[in-house]
Amino acid sequence: MVKAQNNPLLGEFKTPHQTAPFDKIENEHFLPAFKKTIAKGEAEIKFVIENPEEPTYENTIVAMESAGRLLNRTAGIFFNLLSSETNDELQKIAQEVSPMLTKFQNDITLNPVLFRKIKEVYAQKDKLNLNAEQQTLLENTYVGFVRQGANLSEKDKEKFREISTELSKLTLTFGENVLKETNAYELHITDKSKLSGLPDGVLEAAAGKAKSKEKDGWVFDISMPSYLPFMKYADNRDLRKELYLAYGSKSFKNNDLDNQKNVKRIVQLRLEQAELLGYKNYADYVLERRMAMNPAGVYKLLDDLYKASYNVALKEKKEILDFARENGFNDELMPWDWSYYSEKLKVEKFDLSDEMMKPYFELSNVVDGVFGLATELFGITFKPNKNIPIYNDEVTAYEVFDADGTFLSVFYTDFHPRKGKRGGAWMNDFKSQWKENGVDSRPHVTIVMNFTRPTETKPALLTFSEVETFMHEFGHALHGMLANSTYSSLSGTNVYRDFVELPSQIMENWAVEKDFLDRFAVHYKTGEKIPAELVKKIVDSQNYLAGYLSVRQLSFGYLDMAWHTLEEPFKGEVKEFEEKAWKKTQLFPVINEVCMSTQFGHLFAGGYAAGYYGYKWAEVLDADAFSVFKEKGLFNKEVATSFRENILEKGGTEHPMVLYKRFRGQEPTVDALLERSGLKQVHPQ
Numbered sequence: 001m002v003k004a005q006n007n008p009l010l011g012e013f014k015t016p017h018q019t020a021p022f023d024k025i026e027n028e029h030f031l032p033a034f035k036k037t038i039a040k041g042e043a044e045i046k047f048v049i050e051n052p053e054e055p056t057y058e059n060t061i062v063a064m065e066s067a068g069r070l071l072n073r074t075a076g077i078f079f080n081l082l083s084s085e086t087n088d089e090l091q092k093i094a095q096e097v098s099p100m101l102t103k104f105q106n107d108i109t110l111n112p113v114l115f116r117k118i119k120e121v122y123a124q125k126d127k128l129n130l131n132a133e134q135q136t137l138l139e140n141t142y143v144g145f146v147r148q149g150a151n152l153s154e155k156d157k158e159k160f161r162e163i164s165t166e167l168s169k170l171t172l173t174f175g176e177n178v179l180k181e182t183n184a185y186e187l188h189i190t191d192k193s194k195l196s197g198l199p200d201g202v203l204e205a206a207a208g209k210a211k212s213k214e215k216d217g218w219v220f221d222i223s224m225p226s227y228l229p230f231m232k233y234a235d236n237r238d239l240r241k242e243l244y245l246a247y248g249s250k251s252f253k254n255n256d257l258d259n260q261k262n263v264k265r266i267v268q269l270r271l272e273q274a275e276l277l278g279y280k281n282y283a284d285y286v287l288e289r290r291m292a293m294n295p296a297g298v299y300k301l302l303d304d305l306y307k308a309s310y311n312v313a314l315k316e317k318k319e320i321l322d323f324a325r326e327n328g329f330n331d332e333l334m335p336w337d338w339s340y341y342s343e344k345l346k347v348e349k350f351d352l353s354d355e356m357m358k359p360y361f362e363l364s365n366v367v368d369g370v371f372g373l374a375t376e377l378f379g380i381t382f383k384p385n386k387n388i389p390i391y392n393d394e395v396t397a398y399e400v401f402d403a404d405g406t407f408l409s410v411f412y413t414d415f416h417p418r419k420g421k422r423g424g425a426w427m428n429d430f431k432s433q434w435k436e437n438g439v440d441s442r443p444h445v446t447i448v449m450n451f452t453r454p455t456e457t458k459p460a461l462l463t464f465s466e467v468e469t470f471m472h473e474f475g476h477a478l479h480g481m482l483a484n485s486t487y488s489s490l491s492g493t494n495v496y497r498d499f500v501e502l503p504s505q506i507m508e509n510w511a512v513e514k515d516f517l518d519r520f521a522v523h524y525k526t527g528e529k530i531p532a533e534l535v536k537k538i539v540d541s542q543n544y545l546a547g548y549l550s551v552r553q554l555s556f557g558y559l560d561m562a563w564h565t566l567e568e569p570f571k572g573e574v575k576e577f578e579e580k581a582w583k584k585t586q587l588f589p590v591i592n593e594v595c596m597s598t599q600f601g602h603l604f605a606g607g608y609a610a611g612y613y614g615y616k617w618a619e620v621l622d623a624d625a626f627s628v629f630k631e632k633g634l635f636n637k638e639v640a641t642s643f644r645e646n647i648l649e650k651g652g653t654e655h656p657m658v659l660y661k662r663f664r665g666q667e668p669t670v671d672a673l674l675e676r677s678g679l680k681q682v683h684p685q
């Protein structure tokens, strides 16, 4: 047992900027700290509920906003460590803690007295003289409850809960079925002559897989690392077709793991849920809390991009077909031929590999370059501080200062993979930003990567895609570090989902600008600047098959919207509905054995229902915003200041379209994205 007074997670942190005392925290401190801080949070909420005074903005909305702050501090530290420095014990604690946190949340959102008070305050919203941020907080609080069914009659509340429970079971089953189907399939080959074209590394992995199953030869399956290289490199067309059909027919075989029934039931329940809450369809419900605002906003984006991409995609298809013909192919081009020939043409067009770029991207140079860009654009500087405790020796902690020397943020970087860190790259915060009693409490932000390690003889040299990843997460970090809100729940990256990737993706644009690269991308041995032809090749290869890739993403967006704008119970067949929904985007003949909807986890097992368009939306935004820098100067201070003041500092304090228009002077258009990706129509003379 740890006594509370000895638990470093409780009480004041006596560290620089009250950063987490990682040097004192042990696994055993977390569970008691969670219990204690949850109890404190409950008491704070109880105080709001039982307050005998008339409910006001301050004693209800603001009081709820600041309730649970100590719990958030504990959770911030715990969940960051769970991703970047985990161990069995932490994972066990997570299992124990997660139902406690769910209960804490549910006790708040399901409390009728609390909702009545919020509703009373909300009813007076026009008389309260609230500023924009306060209005947003009130709106978010009220709408958050309403969207969870708080405003329904008792009978409808019960119905709402039943639907929610069934939906969470069904979406889970949907995902499990797809996973089981993926795991159930294998392609076992014993005759090596059937595997011509596959690179040695791919063959080795397949041989290893066979061995682990105590089989001879090679085993391929339909998991991405096995499927993608096979489709790209295998010369044997019949086998490519076999694997393609196996991949495409997941949960569409009328067996136990078929998802057609689940798709129908999920869209039905979502429609019922939306109708209960007073919406025409599920997309209306979702998009109300998005920058795109409504289905019309989404369809405008999809259609604008479609008009520009489809003919280009057709041209690209012809180019691939011509190339295939030159290489002796004389059949109809099918989906299982696409990766194979397009990869071969890509190699012929762009002779480009990671190894060619890596010498120019030594990690310490890249860090200097990225920090330097932030200094030039926003005037902020980074100073390492060894007195700030860190959770692993590989982490560096910085203090970040504004141009006038004011302290802005603590910033941790954690670059390399190790045991206990999950894969991928992310930005997070240990502590968010808020203001209280005239004090601006600054954030503690972190970025975590899995970059190539240095070796005995070589420093850490990044691939170009790692440089992009760094810039991307750094952009999220800027959103966090420059936050200037009053309320934590509206601060930094707490924005609508189709807006959150703007600050991150815009940074990636600089990564292909020679004027920026020349500042730091020098050969780690010779000091020579990165050659201009190499940069051009990167850009051109990024735009390879831009039309095809755009149309493919659009097809998924159209399919998503078709399912989630249904206003009547769905009675038809899943496959038929799908083909109709995305017909205008298809470049290949219909193949009866395959179905996307039955394996589309984003829509039916994840959180992307009526949100798949978001990928394209984010690209449109970042290209449109960056075009202002392109026009006025890559390092233009005026544009940077406007971006900082209107976007980065504002977090979610106002509607993203309002913020964006203040920066851009107008709503975003698809033009800049079309230009950047080479899709701008060239009109015949």
Ligand SMILES: [Zn+2]
Pocket (backbone or CB within 6 Å): 472, 476, 501, 504
């Ligand atoms: Zn991101």
